[in-house]
Amino acid sequence: MIRIQNLGKSFGELKVLEDISLEIEQGDIYGIIGQSGAGKSTLLRCINGLETYNEGSIFIEDKEVSSLNKKELRNVQKGMGMIFQNFNLLNRLDVYDNIALPLQFWGQKKDSEENRKKIMELLALVGLEDKVHSYPRQLSGGQKQRVAIARALVLDPKILLCDEATSALDPQITKGILALLSKINKEMNITIILVTHQMEVVKEICNKMIFIKDGRNVAMGRPEELFVSPNKEIQQFVGEHLDILPRTGINIKLFFNNENSEDHVITQLARTLGIDFSICQGKLDNFRGTILGSLVINIKESDKEKVTEYLDKINVLWEEL
């Protein structure tokens, strides 16, 4: 659906994106994650044509964005809804009129039977039917974001772009918004691109992700792969420090999924092999409902062969750190 090849973007002397390539397929919830200033919003703005780029190409359904004329670009933009951290609602308009704005922009009557039905359906989707005539100042942050989501969907987009859509919300409200985005993705078959600096957001709903640092791709793939067995860049980002592990013996990281619960593995390991070891680090992550865990144990050098053979035998993934 979207293909980006060797994208480069500078603001004057400042190189903001360099050699970014990625593919987003229909139905993906694609996460773009990285620290502040990494270039995430710029990448998103290049995708929807709000920003031009200097190198490479962006294809949206096989149309190259930089080759489009104004009218063509407008039509591509019509197919992409957008939501932001600060909701961008107009305070002087009520919920209904905020949602109707894009329709009016495209010359449609907000009160036609068809549009009224559509807006009420969207309000039902986001769970705000009772707020149809409220004004933004009368809504909570989470409710405002729901209105913004309804507005982003009013032109029947194929793609929804979210720039830090949950960054201003508390964790509980964030969960609700993410569940709503997930539902929109599944039930309306809308592809979602989600920019965030919150790792939890990516884990919770993205099926693919790119991690950008200083405008470059430093990791790309499925969140469960990248976070369960992270490279140095991601370790730094999530604050996982290998330097606090013991310097003697051997540190082995074990990976767990739903099938091999870790308490069994650990007690079995000790019992079956009759060895002692220490547990140094452990965590559980929830990836779209699948719980994956990892545990670092420190074993004696002389036990390494026994332990790794045993882990292989019981099909537990491991790596030496």
Ligand SMILES: Nc1ncnc2c1ncn2[C@@H]1O[C@H](COP(=O)(O)OP(=O)(O)OP(=O)(O)O)[C@@H](O)[C@H]1O
């Ligand atoms: N219009 C602009 N003119 C000049 N520099 C810009 C412009 N827009 C962005 N930049 C610079 O590009 C870099 C990347 O900015 P961008 O907004 O894409 O980062 P980001 O990853 O979205 O950060 P954040 O998480 O803080 O939103 C920053 O150094 C920023 O100062």
Ligand SMILES: [Mg+2]
């Ligand atoms: Mg940004």
